[in-house]
Amino acid sequence: MNTLRKSVHVLLCCMLFVPFVLAACGDAEEDLTAVRVGEVTRSIFYAPQYIAIEKGFFEEEGLDVELTTTWGGDKTMTTLLSGGIDVALVGSETSIYVYLQGSDDPVVNFAQLTQTDGTFLVSRHEAEDFTWEQLRGSSFLGQRKGGMPQMAGEFTLKQHGIDPHRDLELIQNIDFANIASAFASGTGDYVQLFEPQATVFEMEGIGHVLASFGEESGRLPYTVFMSKQSFIQENPEIVQKFTNAVYRAQLWLEEADPAEAAGLIAPYFEDTELAVIQTVIERYQNQQSYALDPAIDEEEWERLQDIMEEAGELPKRVDHAILVDNQFANNAAEHVK
Template sequence: MKKKLFAWVALGSLCLVSLAGCEKENTPTEAPASTESKEELTPVTLNEVAHSIFYAPQYVAIENGYFEEEGIDLTLVTGFGADKTMTAVLSGEADIGFMGAEASVYAYQEGANDPVVNFAQLTQRAGNFLVAREEMPGFTWQDLKGSDVLGGRKGGMPEMVFEYILKQNGIDPENDLNIDQSIDFGSTAAAFSGGQGDFTVEFEPGATSLEAEGKGHVVASLGVDSGYVPYTAFSAKQSYMDKNPDIIQGFTNALQKGMDYVQNHTPEEIAKVIEPQFTDTDLNTITTIITRYYDQDTWADNLIFSKESFDLLQDILEGANELEERTPYEDLVNTEFAEKAAE
């Protein structure tokens, strides 16, 4: 494995690039003020890997004031990449990170003496889609053979899940097609719109935007075709969790309230709640995207990160040659807080 811990820190000093589909700048954003005095709330900084409608339950919790109800004054920062989010957590710049759980495995295997532990899983499916230039009603994954595809960063969940699906369908990612991994995650939609590639793997709102512009058509959901995958989770350093169990519990309680809201409301209602988080996206588009995620069962009814999910994650890492040895579930996952929040 090429990753080194010093690389996490070095990456943190790099200028962050703009991420297409992230409707916020990388500046701290405080949750809406509550009736409770700020002095009575505990400040918590959350660094999220990206600002995406894919993470709707989190934004419901913010906009509905659930964190304040749990005594938390939340500051939200977008890291624009799991490496940068992990850097923020390891350095203490962020109290809690929200990213793919593979980042905690990488840090652990590179010898982190204060492991970053996952305590709540938000999404249970991949959130990206395969976009083609033309409609393909009879699409199968075999159609990718011999094609050029705009993919994702090596070692990141989007690319690893894509390659996992290819292998499940008998396709060799290295020899049966050309996957372009040279384009920044936030620029693939623009590159595809400009004529690069036969297919592109896109998150929202990139996929919907390409369809709206008539530049592409969604032909497959990676979330559906990969099955249930622990795509993103909340994590914190073990030392922070040991010192602040009440904060972690309150944070998880707030998230569970957001999950409950999403499970019991329509995409239209959810879209209206989180609309302030996405000021550059119109309400109809937000609703369309939420409906797409809603229909593929993106969000579970609880935040418990199961051993089966963690085992599948490591299967995917092994298949991508990103895992030196398997990590014990108990070392990197704590379900105590999610289980209590679900009661």
């Protein structure tokens, strides 16, 4: 009988305790602050972002990241300016374009994710002892005019003495989503491709990677987290926590085995083989495309504008201090270990 009373007592205690546990869990979830993030595209190039989500770095900072893919720089910036998202992951050049149009609430860059161009030169044929001079007189399937990939590509070609508008047939009338399939169908002798398509083409024997535009064009704030100035001013704690999580992911990926990193972000790329994801991550790690910290230094900013200027897409240079706020990156570097 005593045993029965004890069992009933324990059961009642458990029943009374469970609601408190559930309530505590509910409170913990409610304590997370929602942050709406729009990424310009879905790409292995953005691996640190997915790692920050999957490793729980954002949650540990008290943030609930709601990630959507906004497909294109123009759409991403429009969504940010209209209040559809809080943070945009997109090329820094878009913030310059918005500022030069006379925005009352400029878009400010606060955390860098990638620090080189992410495209590769892919040839239809193998080329032993490759030199850039081999492109002269060829047909080149490029990227969208005014976009950072195309500007970095043109900058690289000019660095090697090739005028992309005179010394080769530059093809730019194909939508971004159809560039790879156009090359596979026979258009162009060379193509400028992002990963994982470059690696996939190599594996399938469709093309051969000859060079990296990232290595050739140098370091620049290629893909950056940015927000409207008003959002940053009104929510500095959120921006700091967000930057902390990004930096933790960057530190993790810097030391991570590509296979482990690939397994972690694989759910974001269901149609891509794990071996391809691993190869791409390793390639980007080796050329240090992933930024090692969130800060955007002035030299990188000026190089970005050099490339834009060379492409004829920059009417006026914008000072680093106007559109870059490194206080959050610097705080993260000082306090996050």
